Amino acid sequence: MRVFVTGATGFIGSAVVPELIGAGHQVVGLARSDDGAVALKAAGAEVHRGSLEDPEGLARAAAAADGVIHLAAIHGGTDPHAAGAADLRAIEAMGAALAGSDRPFVATSGTAIAAVGRLVTEEYGPAPGTHRTASEEAAVALAERGVRSSLVRLAPSVHGRGDQGYVPRLIAIAREKGVSAYVGDGANRWPGVHRYDAARLFRLALEKAPAGSRLHGTDEEGVPYRDIAEVIGRHLGMPVTGIPAERAYDHFGFLGRWIAVDNPTSSALTRTLLGWEPREAGLLADLDEGHYFQA
Incomplete structure (x- = not known):
């Protein structure tokens, strides 16, 4: 597959890119800077210059791809709800570009988005009113528009060298x-989950996650x-x-x-569904x- 990856130069994305290339996929990574573009080329990926705040550019890149992994997020002290709104716009733009194609779209969320204080499973929807609630619901709902969408909820601590x-x-x-x-x-x-285990989960989601599925990237x-x-x-x-x-x-x-x-978060259903087993x-x-x- 030709895969468009947002957040391709980040801590997780820089592990996802070689994971995809090693499995025979072609990667086009989103780069905001010259340094990011150089890093992507060195990793063997093509470069799409742009940012999360350019939904039209994201839509063009998604339309030209066989699948999308959306890892990018706005950080750096930005109001979380403003960041969530930008993420929602990006998901909606890329989702519209993929509508009716049955191509995969893998979005990213976090395990803490569900109600805390109980064991969270993949069957739980997001808690209302968080900055990621609308994005998560929009990503899952793309399944109703002919997109093989899935959502990976990551543990609060995605760890490993370079964290x-x-x-x-x-x-x-x-x-x-x-x-x-x-x-x-x-x-x-x-x-928690190691970044290399998370990268393998994103690849498996791209390759075979059923439309509308929620997946949990947690080791323990x-x-x-x-x-x-x-x-x-x-x-x-x-x-x-x-x-x-x-x-x-x-x-x-x-x-x-x-x-x-x-x-506390379970990944039992994810492991059964995709055959994913953390190794790190x-x-x-x-x-x-x-x-x-x-x-």
């Missing part, structure tokens, strides 16, 4: 504060956050302690709203390899 997400920020906060902290008793659970159902804090503390040689919920924002900044979230190190084992703590 610039939650875990590196937590390590930086621990270094700044001199303590590795968790909220309350730290029993709340974070699912949930790692107690206290265990994550303990590994960080051990590697940094600093104390590990719990803090009350009312101090979470002061200690963790904007991450304070997420630190205590309990998000789990979150704690990946942390223990030490690369997260190198300068």
Whole structure:
């Protein structure tokens, strides 16, 4: 297949591109910058210059492809609902270009979009009112318009070498504060998945996910956050302690709203449906390899 990939130069996308090429697919990656274009060419992909905020350009690229994997998202402190609106416009534009073709469209969401505090399965729809709710519903609904659409919900921690997400920020906060902290008793659970396992899941979704399916990119159902804090503390040689919920924002900044979230998530249906089995190190084992703590 000729596959158009948004977010192709990001942490996950840069693993998805070689996964697709290694399986015999031709990749056209979205690049916003000259550096991104150079990286894509070096990986063996073609380049489509543009951005998530150019829905017309995204639609043209989707129309010229045999399938689309949509990984791009707007980050960097942008209002989440504004970012969600831009994502929705991009999904609608690419979906319209694929309508009636039965070509695959794989979108991206997160496991925390579903109601938290219970085991989340692929059968649950999104919680109402989140910045990703409309995008997730629009992606799944493309199945009714003749698109073989599917949705991959990723764990909060997609980990591996080169990670610039939650875990590196937590390590930086621990270094700044001199303590590795968790909220309350730290029993709340974070699912995780290695970026290479996530990349393989996106390829399998592209190749054979049924129209309208929700898929979960999680290795472990949930790692107690206290265990994550303990590994960080051990590697940094600093104390590990719990803090009350009312101090979470002061200690963790904007991450304070997420630190205590309990998000146990099952990927059992995804594994059965696609034959996907994670092969890489789990979150704690990946942390223990030490690369997260190198300068």
